Amino acid sequence: MTEHLVVDAARRLVAEHPPASTPTEEFLGARFDAGLAWVHFPRGLGGLGVAPGLQGAADAVVEAAGGPNPFDLNPMGYGMAAPTVLAHGSPALHERLLRPLYTCEEIWCQLFSEPGAGSDLAGLATRAVRDGDGWRATGQKVWTSKAHEARWALLLARTDPDVPKHKGLTYFVLDMRDPGVEVRPLRQLTGDAEFNEVWLRDARLDDAWRLGDVGAGWKVAMTTLMNERTAIGGGSIERGSGSIGDALALWRSQPDPGLRDRIVTLFARADALRLTGMRHAAERGDGPAGPMGSLGKLVGAELNQAVYELCVDLLGTAGTRHPGYDGDPATHDTLTWKFLRSRANTIEGGTAEVLRGILAERVLGLPGDIRVDKDTPWREVPRG
Incomplete structure (x- = not known):
């Protein structure tokens, strides 16, 4: 599909669903169904199966017509969760999660950073342990934007402390309504509380909502982080x-x-x-x-x-x-x-x-930093 066909589809969208008179959720739903949510996604999942570079052509038409920006409304969902779910989730998760994410019926957050693991994300300590056909997660996350509004969270947790830190992580979708989840707001310089600290106390994780293989969480997290930086920048x-x-x-x-x-x-x-x-x-x-x-x-x-x-x-x-x-x-x-x-x-x-x-x-291909703990089991790495 060429650029002019994407532009024509976007023009039909705004003509049939004028942003000024169409409720936001309805407009975004129509845009998803038209394949203009993420144009490089497969048909039926918000896309047209075309090159990502054509997204800008659709966005320009919608922006000029005054259409809502889903990234502004659901940034962690639109920019980070959606590509991660598509790349590593099951077809059932694609069908269940992508459309309500895009329409902003379901807000997302990202449970990565911890008090002792910010820039060194792989050093995180939140644990997930097997519990029957699922898992239980315990730990603390911090600087979690939108956690107070979120329905779902992208959770990176440690499932094996006896291997090096990058290898013992697993990636899950967490239900933020689980009784084991507590959200506490953090006030920032502006006076707002956009982000939060989140406590997990035996929060239930469904194994069917795991993204990627057990122990392959770092690879999945790289999908999220690369898309996050691309979306923000x-x-x-x-x-x-x-x-x-x-x-x-x-x-x-x-x-x-x-x-x-x-x-x-x-x-x-x-x-x-x-x-x-x-x-x-x-x-x-x-x-x-x-x-x-x-x-x-x-x-x-x-x-x-x-x-x-x-x-x-x-x-x-x-x-x-x-x-x-x-x-x-x-x-x-x-x-x-x-x-x-x-x-x-x-x-x-x-x-x-x-x-x-x-x-x-x-x-640039320059030499990497010295990493003295990359081959040391996480359990043996000193932590403050």
């Missing part, structure tokens, strides 16, 4: 949109000749990121998300921070005043909120330091 295909669009709008209303060089430089960086993302999508072809997705995520995160620093400088004394720290969503459109929120961009979804290591080793 994908950016917009529309020139001058996103964070740089906020800066341009502010500049037009109150230009400051002393800051002209900064906004020109940032616009050039934003355009380079946009074009690089488009090139990466085209070069990817039919292949899975790879380490190049880390480039967009890294550059985009640092760009967002620089853009909103400029915005605060342009605001002058007004940039020192934030409307409130009580988590009111009405503040989320303010530049001061976006400035504060951008501080997390170089931490969430892989820290800037981790992403530089990935790019150095897996893209």
Whole structure:
């Protein structure tokens, strides 16, 4: 299928289901059924079986018509869970999970990071042990965005402590309504509580909802993380949109000749990121998300921070005043909120330091860091 056929399908979608008058869930359901959710997914599962690079053509038509963005509504579901479930889940899980995920009837979260295992994710301590035809999970996860809203979670847990840390992990889909799951909000710099700590106390896991083989959880997790970074760093295909669009709008209303060089430089960086993302999508072809997705995520995160620093400088004394720290969503459109929120961009979804290591080793082919514990059984690795 060529690009113009994807565009024609998207135009039919917005003509038959005008976003302005169609409920969000209904519109997203129609888009899924039209194969325009993830165009590279198989037919019947939200896709058309075409190259991922054609997704932008569909997105542009829907965005221009004012259609909802599922990534904004269900980021862990749309960008991370869906490709992981498709790649490693059973046909029954495909049928059960993908459509309500896309329509945002069921929100997802990602139970990866722990208090003692953030950047060293493979060192995690949450345990899952066999219990009849299922498993029981016990442990603590942290920085879990959307956990307070989520119906399902992507859970990485240790099932064998007697092998090296990367080899003893297994990957599950967890029901967040299980009585063994407790969610506690964490307040952040903006005043919001987007993320949480999650306690698992003998939480029940159905073996039929395991993704990948027992002990192969690290491989499955790489599918999630590569797609996460590609989704976060994908950016917009529309020139001058996103964070740089906020800066341009502010500049037009109150230009400051002393800051002209900064906004020109940032616009050039934003355009380079946009074009690089488009090139990466085209070069990817039919292949899975790879380490190049880390480039967009890294550059985009640092760009967002620089853009909103400029915005605060342009605001002058007004940039020192934030409307409130009580988590009111009405503040989320303010530049001061976006400035504060951008501080997390170089931490969430892989820290800037981790992403530089990935790019150095897996893209540039540079020697890897020394890893003294890679062959040591997890049980024998010292932990703080």
